[in-house]
Amino acid sequence: MNHGHEIVIIDNLSNSDWHALDAIQEITQKKAAFVALDLTDKQALTDFFKTRSFGGTIHFAAFKAVGESMKCPMAYYRNNVLGMMNLLEFGDQLGSFIFSSSCTVYGLPDALPIDETAPLKPxxxxxxxxxxxGEAMLKDWAVLEGHRAIALRYFNPVGAHPSGLIGEKPVGVPGNLLPYLTQTAAGIRESLRVFGQDYDTRDGTCIRDYID
Ligand SMILES: NC(=O)c1ccc[n+]([C@@H]2O[C@H](COP(=O)([O-])OP(=O)(O)OC[C@H]3O[C@@H](n4cnc5c(N)ncnc54)[C@H](O)[C@@H]3O)[C@@H](O)[C@H]2O)c1
Known part of the structure; x- marks a missing residue:
C-alpha cells in the first residue's frame, strides 16, 4: 500500500479479526478495502468478481494446523482444496498468482537440508x-491455461511490522510453532512442549533463510 498499490483483502475471519484492518490503516494512513467472504462460497465469489479483476493475487487463506487436520480431515479438504479451486476458476481476473504452500509437501525427506530439488513425498x-x-491444481492452471503462478513452500514463517501493530495473532491456541513460542515467551502460554529426542535443526531453515 505504501508503494501505491490498491489492495483488496478477502477473509472469512475464521482465524483473524477486524483489528488488523485498523492497524493497517494506522500504519499506512490508507484504508484497505476489505470483503468478508468465504472462499468455499462460490456464489459469493462470483458476485465479488463480477466487478473486479487484479494485477496479482496472494493466496494465504487456508486452515493450517497439522494436528487439527488429523482430527477433522474433511474440513481441511473442503476449506483448502475447494476454496482454492473456487478461486482459480476466476483465471485471468486473478493476475499473477502466489500460492502459500508448505514444507509439508516434502513429507519425510530422504536427505537434509531440503532444497527445492527435493522430491515431493506422500x-x-x-x-x-x-x-x-493445491500445487497440482496450480501447475495445471498455470501450464495448461497459461497463467503466471508460483508456489512458496514455507517452513516456519514468522513476521511482524516494526510498529508491533500487526503480526502473528491467531484466534485461540496457535496451531503453529512460532506464534506458540512467542506467546509462551510473553507468558500467555505456560510452556512449549518439544516432542522427540532429537533436537538438531539440520534442515538449516533458520540459518539459510532468515539469519543469512
Ligand atoms: N504459519 C505457518 O507456519 C505456515 C507454514 C506453511 C504454510 N503456511 C500457509 O500460509 C498461509 C498463511 O498462513 P498464516 O500462518 O498466515 O495463517 P492464518 O490462519 O494466520 O491466515 C489465514 C487466513 O485465512 C483466513 N481463511 C481461512 N480459510 C478461509 C476461507 N475459506 N475463506 C476466506 N478466508 C479464509 C483466516 O481467517 C486467516 O485470516 C496458509 O495457507 C498456510 O497454510 C503457513
Whole structure:
C-alpha cells in the first residue's frame, strides 16, 4: 500500500479479526478495502468478481494446523482444496498468482537440508495433502491455461511490522510453532512442549533463510 498499490483483502475471519484492518490503516494512513467472504462460497465469489479483476493475487487463506487436520480431515479438504479451486476458476481476473504452500509437501525427506530439488513425498497429514493438491491444481492452471503462478513452500514463517501493530495473532491456541513460542515467551502460554529426542535443526531453515 505504501508503494501505491490498491489492495483488496478477502477473509472469512475464521482465524483473524477486524483489528488488523485498523492497524493497517494506522500504519499506512490508507484504508484497505476489505470483503468478508468465504472462499468455499462460490456464489459469493462470483458476485465479488463480477466487478473486479487484479494485477496479482496472494493466496494465504487456508486452515493450517497439522494436528487439527488429523482430527477433522474433511474440513481441511473442503476449506483448502475447494476454496482454492473456487478461486482459480476466476483465471485471468486473478493476475499473477502466489500460492502459500508448505514444507509439508516434502513429507519425510530422504536427505537434509531440503532444497527445492527435493522430491515431493506422500504427506504426513491431511493438511499437507491439501497443499500437495493445491500445487497440482496450480501447475495445471498455470501450464495448461497459461497463467503466471508460483508456489512458496514455507517452513516456519514468522513476521511482524516494526510498529508491533500487526503480526502473528491467531484466534485461540496457535496451531503453529512460532506464534506458540512467542506467546509462551510473553507468558500467555505456560510452556512449549518439544516432542522427540532429537533436537538438531539440520534442515538449516533458520540459518539459510532468515539469519543469512
Ligand atoms: N504459519 C505457518 O507456519 C505456515 C507454514 C506453511 C504454510 N503456511 C500457509 O500460509 C498461509 C498463511 O498462513 P498464516 O500462518 O498466515 O495463517 P492464518 O490462519 O494466520 O491466515 C489465514 C487466513 O485465512 C483466513 N481463511 C481461512 N480459510 C478461509 C476461507 N475459506 N475463506 C476466506 N478466508 C479464509 C483466516 O481467517 C486467516 O485470516 C496458509 O495457507 C498456510 O497454510 C503457513
Amino acid at each position: 504427506s504426513e497429514s491431511p493438511y499437507g495433502e491439501t497443499k500437495r493438491m
